[in-house]
Amino acid sequence: MARRGDLTEEEVKIVRKKLTDEEAFSKFVRECQLKNLRPSTIEFYNNEFKAVKRSLVEMEIDKDVIELKKQDFEKLILHLKEEIKIVSINTRIRALSAFFNYLYRVRAVTPNPMKNIRQLRDRRRVIETLEDDEIIRLTKFMKKQKSFVGERDLVIFLVMLDTGIRLSESVGIKVEDVRKNKLIIRDTKNLNERVVYPSKKVQACLENYIKIRGNLSHDYLIINRDNEPLKTRSIQTRFEKYKAEVGLEKQFSPHILRHTYAKRHFKWNGCFFIGSIIRSQ
Template sequence: MRLARRSNIIAAVPETDKPEIELTDFETAYNAFIRECKIKNLSEHTLKYYRNELLSFRSMLEQQGVSTRPEKITLPILKENVIVYMMDKLGRKETSINTRLRAIRAFFNFLEKNRMIGDNPAKELSLVKQKKEVIETFSREQLRDILRQPDQGTFTGFRDYTIMLLLIETGVRVRELTDISVKDIRWEDSQILINGKGYKERLVPIQSTVKTRLRKYVQIRGDVPNDALFVTIDNTPLTTRQVQNRLSKYGRMANIKNVRCSPHTFRHTFAKMSVQNGADVFALQAVLGHSSLDMVRNYVNLFSRDVMDAHKKFSPVEKLF
C-alpha cells in the first residue's frame, strides 16, 4: 500500500515549555561562580579579585536595604545602587567603579549561562567612561636619585637595588616580579620566564648589567627553604605589598614629589625609555605582556621622539616668525 505524500509545508510547532528557573540566594550563586572559576583554573589573584568585589557588591546592596537575591537585581539597581552610590556616597574613581562592574558582569553572565537567573541585568551594563589620565613616569635624574637610596651594604638594600634595576630593565608587573623563582632565570639565554596574567607565560630578555647583578644577588641570597627569587631578611618570599612599601620609602628618601614612586611607575618608565630608544610596538607588547596593542600604541603616541621631531618641523609658531 502506497503511503500518502506528506505536505511539504512545515506546520508551526508549539514551543515546549522552557525549564523552570530555580530561584537561588546570593550565597549559593556566589559559591557556584567561584567554584566555576576554580574549575577553569583561574589564578589565585583573579579568584581573590572576584571574591573581594562580589562580596563588597553584596555588602553595598545590604547597606542600602536592597535585596541581594540575584533574580531581584535589575539594571536600574546596578546603575543607581552601584554606580551612582559608588560615585556620590563613596567618592570612588571611575577605575574603582569599573573594576567592580567587570566582576558583576562576569558573575551575572555565569548565572545566565547556567540558567540560575532568567533575565541578565548586566547584559546592557556599560562601564563608566574614564578620563584619560597623563601617564606618570620618572625622569632619568629621578631614577638615578632613587637608585642611590638603598644601602647596598645590607641584604635588603642590595636586594631592593636589584629589584629596581630589574623593573627598569623589564617593566614587569609587581605580582610578576614577586612570582619569579630562581629557576625562572635562563642564564644561558639571558632571559627570565615571567608568569603573566591568566597564566600566560612569556620570556623577557635581560642584558649584561642586570644579568651580572642578578648572579651576585643570587649568591648573596644563598640557599633558602623556598624558590622565590626575592626574599625577606627572614627568608620568606617577598610580597607585592612589601615591594610597594619599599619603593615608596625610597621615593620619599629621594624627595620625589611630583611622581608616585610605585612599581607601576617603573613599568611606565620602562615603556617610555624603550620607545625613546627605538623599540617598536610589537617588541614592546611582547616584553610587557599586553594582550592587545592599544596600551602599547598609547605609549608610542605619548613618548615617541618621532612625534617631537615632527612637531619641530610643523610647529605653527616656529614657522610664524
C-alpha cells in the first residue's frame, strides 16, 4: 500500500515523544511570552487550564488534557453547563482553543480536537450603567472621607468614568503622563499608546491629587497607603466596599464605569458630561 499524507494517530504516538500537560503548557506560555502577551492574559490561560484539570477529576476522566479528543470536550461542556454560567464556559472554550491551536501548529497534537468546538449561544443581557444620581452619591461619599485613600479613589472613579479607560490602564498611568488637558495611556491591551482628554473638572482633581501624592521613588500615579503602585485587585475591592456602603443595588465595578462612559459618550455625541453632573458637589 502506498504511503501518502499525514501519519495516523497511532503512528504519531510511535514516532513522537509524549508530552506531559505541564510540558505542553510550559511551551505554550513561552510562546505567549515571545508574542509579548500581557501577564494578566497568561495568568488567565493558567487559571483556565487548572480549572479544566479539576473538571477532569470531577468527571473521573483519567486522561491528560493534551490526550483529550473532541468527544471528551463535548462531555466537558455538558458537565460545565451544570456547574457554571454560559459566559464562563465560553471563556474556557476560548482558552482551550488558543492552547490547542498552538499545539496543533507545532505538531504536538494531530488532529486538533478543538477545531470544531464552538462557543455556546447565550442570551445577550442589558449591561448595567450608572445613573446621574448614583454618580453623585458615590462622589459625595468618597469626598466625605477626607483621606488620601478617598481622594485617590475619587480620582480613579472620575478618570475612568470621564475617559472610558480600562482598570489595567489606570494603574499603569505615571505622573509624567498627566499633561494638562490630556492623559497619555501607555499600558494598553493592544500595546498601542493613545491619548484621552479629561474634562476640566477631572483635570482639577488630578492636579490636587498629584500635589498630595508628593514626590516618590517611582513615577506611578495611583499608589496605596505605603506609597507603592496600586494593584488592580485593590481597586476592585475598594469598589465592592463603596457598593455596600452607598447601598447600590446594581453591580458596581471598574468595568461598569467603562460601559457608563460608552453609553453617555454615544448619547451626547462625544460631549463631556462628568463636569456638569458633579460641578456642584
